[in-house]
Amino acid sequence: MLRSWLIRRPRRPPTTAWSSGWHRWGTNEGLAAARARGRVGGRPTVVNEQLLRAARDMLPNPDDNIETIAKLLGVSVGTLYNHVPDLRELSVPRIPVQLDRGAG
Template sequence: MAAARARGNVGGRPTVVDEKILRMARDMLPNPENSITAIAKMLGVSPGTLYNHIPDLRELRAGGIPQQLEGAER
């Protein structure tokens, strides 16, 4: 594995999520009319993928400010 990594091969399945998809999902999450499943379907990913890539998903869903941003705003 170390030799493969040194050659630039990291293995595993390539991700389908990029910054554009994450940004669109984050923009849609606070709207209560959009379910997680509906957002995932619109973006062409699974709901689990959204949960895996957006750690503050539940806070965004509730319309609150993510904990990472609270400290930055003070």
């Protein structure tokens, strides 16, 4: 026996274009007021100029790859890619051993 009350989803209250616009307006007003008071919000960044300088200094070293640099600095690889826009150009290209042996 199938019980229909187990299958039904809870209903959401109906929203109209007017009410959703009103909520959006109130949210934007509150964010603007917070910005005017100097409150920006969001998660604080862990990256500072000293950390960026250290990452850029380590990149030309062929012994260090991006993963080890990120681990040494205590940040993720994605954080390095986000904050160092020229990261791919600064890293030294590495030829895999298999390709290097096959060329000769």
